Amino acid sequence: MRTRVQRGTVLVAAGALAVLAGCGTSAPKTAPVAAQVSPSEASSPSPSAAPTSAASTPSPSSAPSPAASKAPVVQTKGLAGKTIVIDPGHNRNNGQHTAEINKQVDSGNGMKACDTTGTQTNDGYQEAAFTWDVATRLAGLLRAAGAKVVMTLDADTAWGPCITDRARIGNESGAAVVISIHGDGGPAGGSGFHVMEPGLNGPIKEPSHRLAIAVRDSYRAGTGLQASSYIGTDGLNPRTDMGGLNLTTVPKVMLEAGNMRNAGDASLMKSPDFRQKAAQSLVTALSRYLS
Ligand SMILES: [Zn+2]
Known part of the structure; x- marks a missing residue:
């Protein structure tokens, strides 16, 4: 989320004063980063990924979907036996x-709030509801593929947890990879998704970049949503x-799955069909990264 847009925006929600503030605080429009996408990485389907394991796509929602018959093939190779941490952004x-x-915690590069409320669509669909739904769909699909899934919060988590605890859970779970799921609160005229990846130098920067590319390519192909028009460079x-x-300390990215303040993106994000496609595309992304 772009707190630049929303900081100080106070609205009455569910009887309580909620300051809408998000995750991607003060996100600058990044200048093109030269080394961001090397030609070898930029090509989407890796030849080795060709034999995709069968599209067994159990739907946790079990809601009959008219689009199910044309759902994209979900790749699950390499997932069995892996521990994957899913971090649903915010908490409703x-x-x-x-x-x-609002308690200040050490973000590793300055002090920040423990967690934020997240954003919502103009008609009140909360980011936290979106992230929870996609995360639980993703968890079901990954478990069906034989992965061990650890969530950073469960349905009973009263608030948060703090960003520090979310990171600690990933670090202490023996995870191969962590994926954090968010929805952005960008300018109404901007649309599309983007993948935030670690910018500080360190051992997880490079593998996280590969993960970011896998998530970008799979999410774009699996949902049909385009990369963000207002932030980042090609998603x-x-x-x-x-x-x-x-x-x-584990390879990790944060997906901003769309702009909840954009009417078109919001309409998609409110659709269970879209959220299922989003979850399926993330299964394929994780498979591509791990296999
Ligand atoms: Zn968020």
Whole structure:
């Protein structure tokens, strides 16, 4: 989210004052980064990825989907036996716990709030509801493919957890990879998704970049959504101000799955069909990264 847009935006939600603030705080429009996409990485389908394992795509929602028959093939190679941490951005109860989530914590590059409320669509569909739904769909698909899934919060988590705890869970779980799921609160005229990746130098920077490319390519192909028109470079956005990325010792990216303040993106993100495609595309992304 771009707090530049929303900081100080106070609205009455569910009977409580909630300050809408997000994850991608003060996200600058990044200048093109020269080394961001090497030609070898930029090509989408790797030849080795050709034998995709069968499209067994159990739908956790079990909602009959008219689009199911034309759902993209989900690749699950390399997932069995791997531990994957899923970090659903924010918590739908954060608005009732402002004191707790506003506590300042060390983000690894300055102090930041423990967590934020996240954004929402103009008609009130919360980012936290979106991230939770996509995360639980993704968890179901990954478990069906034989992966061990660890979530950074569960349905009973009262608030947060803090970005420091979200990172710690990833670091201490023996995970091969961590994926954090968000929705952005960008300018209404901007649309599309972007993938935030670690910008600080360190051992997880390069593998996280490969993960970011896998997520970008699979998400774009699997959902049909285009890369962001208002931030990043071709869907990638290296960041040094995100605690969740600064504190991780495991390869990790944060997906901003669309702009919830854009009418077109919001309409998609409110659709269970789209969220299922999003989850399926992330399965393929993780498979491509891990296999
Ligand atoms: Zn967020």
